[in-house]
Amino acid sequence: MATFLTLHRAPGLSPEEIAGYAPDVxxxxxxxxxxxxxxxxxxxxxxxxxxxxxxxxxxEFERIGFPFEEIHEIDFVLDAGRLAAMVAGAAS
Incomplete structure (x- = not known):
């Protein structure tokens, strides 16, 4: 499975409205x-x-009924631990 980051715009969307999508999500x-x-x-x-x-x-977004603006596949992830290791490796 691939990991994707998606961008959406829904001005005024409330936490209660978000909760309404929860069962489908x-x-x-x-x-x-x-x-x-x-x-x-x-x-x-x-x-x-x-x-x-x-x-x-x-x-999936069509099924849920939630529009999206952009979808991007993620091919590199850097968390705090890997960042620290990267910095430590650069300092050597």
Missing amino acids: AEGVHARFGNLYVNTVSGFIVTVYEADDQNALEE
Whole structure:
């Protein structure tokens, strides 16, 4: 499975409205939910999903009824631990 980051815009989306999507998101028919990051004031939303491919993720958003603006496959991840190891390696 590949990891995807998606961008959405939904100004004024409330936590209660987000909760309304929760059962469908949790069902995960075509893709598996990972994370959600939201600025409820601006409506900027980022999600992280795992799916077989981008088409499967697009089908998942269509099933849920939540539009997206962009989908990007992630091919490199850097967490704090790997960053520290990278910096330590650069200092050697």
